[in-house]
Amino acid sequence: xxxxxxxxxxxxxxxxxxxxxxxxxxxxxxxxxxxxxxxxxxxxxxxxxxxxxxxxxxxxxxxxxxxxxxxxxxxxxxxxxxxxxxxxxxxxxxxxxxxxxxxxxxxxxxx
Ligand SMILES: [Zn+2]
Numbered sequence: 001x002x003x004x005x006x007x008x009x010x011x012x013x014x015x016x017x018x019x020x021x022x023x024x025x026x027x028x029x030x031x032x033x034x035x036x037x038x039x040x041x042x043x044x045x046x047x048x049x050x051x052x053x054x055x056x057x058x059x060x061x062x063x064x065x066x067x068x069x070x071x072x073x074x075x076x077x078x079x080x081x082x083x084x085x086x087x088x089x090x091x092x093x094x095x096x097x098x099x100x101x102x103x104x105x106x107x108x109x110x111x
Pocket of ligand 1: 016032033034035036037043044045046
């Protein structure tokens with residue numbers, strides 16, 4: 001099985017280990033040694049690398065982010081990530097709409 005492991009500087013003293021494995025079954029799996037990752041939750045360390053970000057990588061293989069991104073294509077992770085990004089954009093839209101509605105309410109109350 002092909003794999004790439006990065007050391008990523010997070011909020012802890014020691015860098016976290018972020019590992020991506022390419023498998024014929026699921027296409028791609030991703031692990032992180034941060035507290036969220038170890039508890040089976042999603043974390044920014046893996047998302048950041050899947051987004052092509054090398055910023056917090058402290059190992060010398062930062063350029064391998066491109067390899068990991070090429071593994072993402074056509075996987076369930078890619079589909080779910082796209083859905084998540086879409087929902088995040090929707091949330092942002094609703095937040096802005098709520099904010100301007102509150103302003104309109106305040107204005108109407110002063111009239
Ligand atoms: Zn993590």
